[in-house]
Amino acid sequence: MGEFFRLLKGGNKPSLIAAIVNTIIAALKGGAFFLTGNVAMFAEMMHSIGDAANQFFVFIGSALSKKAPTPKFPNGFGRLVNLVCLGAVILVGILSYETIKEGWHHIQHPAESTGVAISLIVLGIGIILETVVLYKAGKEILHDVGVKGTSFLSPLTTSIAHLKRAKPATKLVFMEDLVATSGGVLAFVAVLISHFTGFLQAEGIASIMIGLMMFYVVGKVFLDNARGALGETDEQMLVHIALIVSENEQVKDIQELEVIKEGEFLHVKLVAEIDPTLTFAQLDDIRDVLKDLILSQQGVTDVIISFDEDDGVQDWTHKDARTVLKTHD
Known part of the structure; x- marks a missing residue:
C-alpha cells in the first residue's frame, strides 16, 4: 500500500x-x-x-x-x-x-x-x-x-x-x-x-x-x-535521435534504429556501423557517449546500443534526417 x-x-x-x-x-x-x-x-x-x-x-x-x-x-x-x-x-x-x-x-x-x-x-x-x-x-x-x-x-x-x-x-x-x-x-x-x-x-x-x-x-x-x-513508433523522436547520433564522427552509418513509445516513455534500440579497426575500449567509450546522449532526450528511459562494422554503403544521411525532421515539425 x-x-x-x-x-x-x-x-x-x-x-x-x-x-x-x-x-x-x-x-x-x-x-x-x-x-x-x-x-x-x-x-x-x-x-x-x-x-x-x-x-x-x-x-x-x-x-x-x-x-x-x-x-x-x-x-x-x-x-x-x-x-x-x-x-x-x-x-x-x-x-x-x-x-x-x-x-x-x-x-x-x-x-x-x-x-x-x-x-x-x-x-x-x-x-x-x-x-x-x-x-x-x-x-x-x-x-x-x-x-x-x-x-x-x-x-x-x-x-x-x-x-x-x-x-x-x-x-x-x-x-x-x-x-x-x-x-x-x-x-x-x-x-x-x-x-x-x-x-x-x-x-x-x-x-x-x-x-x-x-x-x-x-x-x-x-x-x-x-x-x-x-507499441507505436515515435517518428519525430526517431528522426531526431538519428540526427544527433549521425553527428558523432565515430558513427559511419545507422543500420537500425527503433524508438518505441509506451505510455509516456520511449525505448530506443540502435545498431550503428563503426570503423572495424577500433578497439573494444574505444567502442565502449563510444557506446557510453551515445547512451548518455540518447538518455538525455526527453522521454527516453532505456537504450540498447550495438555495433556492426561499416560496410561502406550509406543507409542514413545527415541531409535526409534534417529533411524528415523539418517535415514533421
Missing part, C-alpha cells in the same frame, strides 16, 4: 486537477438539472461526470505506469496508461449515447424548463473552471514538448499545434476540457435562445451536439491509445 501511494505522487497532475474540478462541476450541474429540468444542463452534467471519472482513472493509470519493472513484467508498466485510457473512453461513450438520446427526446417532445438564472449561473461557473483546467493542461503540453509560450494565450493556442507530442494523460485532459468548455458555451447559448425566443428544441439540439463532441473525443482517444498499447 505504501508503494501505491508513493506512485500516486508521480501521477499526471493535470488529470488529477481536472478530475477534482469536474467532480465539483458535475455536482453543481446535477443540482441545477434537478431544480430546473433543463436538458442542456443534463447534457453538461453527463459530460462532467464522464470527464471526472475518466480523469480519475487516467491519473491512477499514469501513476501506476511509472512502477519499476519486475521479474514477471521485465518491460515495465509504461503501456498501462494507454490501457486505462482505453477503458475510460468506454464510460464516456456510454454517457455520450445517453446525452444524444435525451437531446433527441427533447426535440421530439419539447418542454419548458424553469430556473433560467440558476442554469446560467452554474453554466457560467463551469465554463470558467473548465477554462482554467484547459489552460493548465495547455501549459503542461508546452512543458512536455519543451516549447516556451510567446504570450499569455499560448497554452490555449500554441499547445494545439503540439498536441500529438504530449503525454497521453495530458493530451486526454486537454481534449476533454476543450470539448467541455465548448459544450458549456453551447449549452449557455441554448438556454438563452430557449428562454427568450421560445424555441425549446434549442436545448435538445445543444444536447445532441455536446454528445457528438464527446463521441469525437472517444474516437480520437481510443485510436491514439490503441496505437500506444500496441
Whole structure:
C-alpha cells in the first residue's frame, strides 16, 4: 500500500486537477438539472461526470505506469496508461449515447424548463473552471514538448499545434476540457435562445451536439491509445535521435534504429556501423557517449546500443534526417 501511494505522487497532475474540478462541476450541474429540468444542463452534467471519472482513472493509470519493472513484467508498466485510457473512453461513450438520446427526446417532445438564472449561473461557473483546467493542461503540453509560450494565450493556442507530442494523460485532459468548455458555451447559448425566443428544441439540439463532441473525443482517444498499447513508433523522436547520433564522427552509418513509445516513455534500440579497426575500449567509450546522449532526450528511459562494422554503403544521411525532421515539425 505504501508503494501505491508513493506512485500516486508521480501521477499526471493535470488529470488529477481536472478530475477534482469536474467532480465539483458535475455536482453543481446535477443540482441545477434537478431544480430546473433543463436538458442542456443534463447534457453538461453527463459530460462532467464522464470527464471526472475518466480523469480519475487516467491519473491512477499514469501513476501506476511509472512502477519499476519486475521479474514477471521485465518491460515495465509504461503501456498501462494507454490501457486505462482505453477503458475510460468506454464510460464516456456510454454517457455520450445517453446525452444524444435525451437531446433527441427533447426535440421530439419539447418542454419548458424553469430556473433560467440558476442554469446560467452554474453554466457560467463551469465554463470558467473548465477554462482554467484547459489552460493548465495547455501549459503542461508546452512543458512536455519543451516549447516556451510567446504570450499569455499560448497554452490555449500554441499547445494545439503540439498536441500529438504530449503525454497521453495530458493530451486526454486537454481534449476533454476543450470539448467541455465548448459544450458549456453551447449549452449557455441554448438556454438563452430557449428562454427568450421560445424555441425549446434549442436545448435538445445543444444536447445532441455536446454528445457528438464527446463521441469525437472517444474516437480520437481510443485510436491514439490503441496505437500506444500496441507499441507505436515515435517518428519525430526517431528522426531526431538519428540526427544527433549521425553527428558523432565515430558513427559511419545507422543500420537500425527503433524508438518505441509506451505510455509516456520511449525505448530506443540502435545498431550503428563503426570503423572495424577500433578497439573494444574505444567502442565502449563510444557506446557510453551515445547512451548518455540518447538518455538525455526527453522521454527516453532505456537504450540498447550495438555495433556492426561499416560496410561502406550509406543507409542514413545527415541531409535526409534534417529533411524528415523539418517535415514533421
